[in-house]
Amino acid sequence: MLRKVWGKSIGIVLLCYMSMTKFALYANEGILHFIKSPELSVASVGYCLLDATTGRMIHSYDEERALLPASVLKVVTTATALDLLGPDYRFATKVGYTGTVDKDGILQGNLIIRGGGDPMLGSEFSRYPQDHFLNKLFVAVQAAGIKGIKGRVVCDDSLFDTEGVSHKWLWEDMGNYFAAGSYGLNYSDNMYRLILRSGTVGTAPQILGTKPEIPDLMFSNYLRAAANAIDSVYIYGAPFSGQRYLYGTLPANRSTFTVKGDIPDPALYLGQVVSGMFVSKGIKVQGKPITVRLLRERGETFSYFGMHQLLSFSSDKLIDIITVTNKRSNNLFAETLLKQIALTRYPIASASRGIEVVSGYWREKGIDVSSLMLADGSGLSPVNRISAGAVARILFSIKNGKNGDSFLRTLPKAGEEGTVRNLLKGSRLNGSLYLKSGSIMGVQCFAGYYIGQKPYIIVLMVNNFTGPRSILRRDIERLFLSELSGR
Incomplete structure (x- = not known):
């Protein structure tokens, strides 16, 4: 009996030792x-430091443990999109009409806006003015001699x-701008600003309105x-509901206080904007705007048969969209890229199809992504999982591929830009680390490249920390300085 107990005890000790040895194999002080x-x-x-040229592991700690990445997941989504679509890829939004234009310039039919999934359409982050698409559309309609529309504006989403939103997102996020849905037709960042005015402590603030004004939003x-x-x-x-509920607190005695929310139905909103623009410019539109989703829900048929194209509007380049995604940690853009990835293999996009393509793409390249368990493309869901090692391997693959230099420049520089503008600011590493950060409750992650005497890949993922985030970030800065200074 004692031999059995002794034998089991030795086995447990050996197992613990082997586990600790595995964690500490490449660990340093x-x-x-x-x-x-x-x-x-x-x-x-989870942590790892790799030579970005050879892929050799320099230091690591529990790098294969699947952890919650938060927005660090965006490097996986954007790297996949860049490899599959290329830096010069552009989304296309097409405008046309069905029916005929009579001798008086009246369109006996519908004006159609066919969404191509462009996340930059009417965006404040685009290189173009926000009204650029609307202006182009109006010029195209004028050139076609259309002076009135007997039908309506139909937005194809x-x-x-x-x-549009992941069913794995938290309810407390739904309705906020950072949880905006991604649809086949997006517009104006799918976002509005709610303007409030607060009074004395304990009183309800006054709602002054929204910018832009969203019809039927309550x-x-x-x-x-x-x-x-x-x-x-x-x-x-x-999603698709105009009813919104406001909870929480805001500072007292503010003449204006602005918060951001998501537009419930971006395609329908675009139809309303276009219809309103036509009316303001003297082009009467008989019917109310509608979306293809609503038509199908009502059991109405819709066809493009005989459609005359008026305009094909191209988005910003994909590399510019990815730069906004990574430097501003834009969730909408990341979710749209995930769905666009799905279209490389499927005729209709969904997040689940995008996830399938992402996982398959890296496996086909021979990269171990067994820890990859995705629910979205942005990292907002608390059920996403990936290991630091898998992130590092993906970063190594794209760094040494045809899009390596382009991808590097999409990441913000620590101490200077984006969500890492205050990290390592004024230190020896200021401007030398290109890092994507990720943070939600109890999570702080960083992943990217160090460009020094030699290039390195560094990934750090921390889950379930306690205490102030500021203290953890201070300790992370010390770790990065000890690991990278002099390299």
Whole structure:
């Protein structure tokens, strides 16, 4: 009996030793000191530092453990899109009409806007003015001699499925701008700004309006003014629904206070904007705007038969869209890219099809992505998982491919840009680290490249930390400085 117990005890000790040896095989003093930080006492940490030229592991710690990446997942989505579509790829939004234009210039039919999934259409991040598409559309309609529309504006959002938001996102995110849905026809970043005015502590703020004005958008206001300077406003609401609920607090005694929400139905909103523009310019539109989704829900048929094309509007280049995605951590753009990835293999896009293509693409390249478990393309879902090692292998692959230099420039420089503009600011690494950050409750991750005497890939993923995020970021800065200074 004692021999059996003794044998089991030795086995357990050996198993623990082998596990610790595996974690510490490439670990050095820097990472071992980092994981002893008090805020990491119950945390999970994955880390690796690779030679970006050879792929040789320099240092690592538990790098194959699947962890929640938050927005670091965007490097996987954007790297896949760049490889599959190329840096010069452009989305196309097409405009045409069905029916005929009579001798008086009246269109006896519908004006059609066919969405190509362009996330930059009317975007404040585009290289073009926000009204550039509308101006081009109006010029094309004028050139066709159209002076009135007997039908209506039909917005075709059917290139993507109707599930614009992930069912794995949290309810507290739904309705907020960073959880905007991605559809076959997007417009104006699928976002509005809600303007509020607050009074004394404990009172309900006044709703002044939205910019832009969204027809049929209604708010139930449960907000209260508070004696602090923190924005704790939450906008709750479902896709395609005009009802929004406001909860939380905002600073007291503000003449104006702005928060951002998602446009419930971007395609329908675009139809309303276009119809309104026509009317303001003297082109009467008889019918109310509608989307292909709504037509199908009502059981009405829709056909492009005999459609006359008036305009094919091209988006910004894909590399510019990816730059916004990574430097501004834009969730809408990442989700749209995931669906565009799906279109490389399927006729209709969905997030699940995009996830399938992403996973398959890297497996086909011989990269171990067994830890990759995705629910979206942006990292907003709390059920996403990937290991630091898998992220590093993907970064190594794209760095040494045809799009390596282009991809590097889409990442923000630590100490200078985007979500890492304050990280390592003024240090020896200021401007030398190209990093994507990721953070949600209890999660802080970084992944990217160090360009020094030689290029390196560095990935750090921390889950379930406790204590202030500022303290953790300070410790991360110390780790990066100890690991990369002098390299």
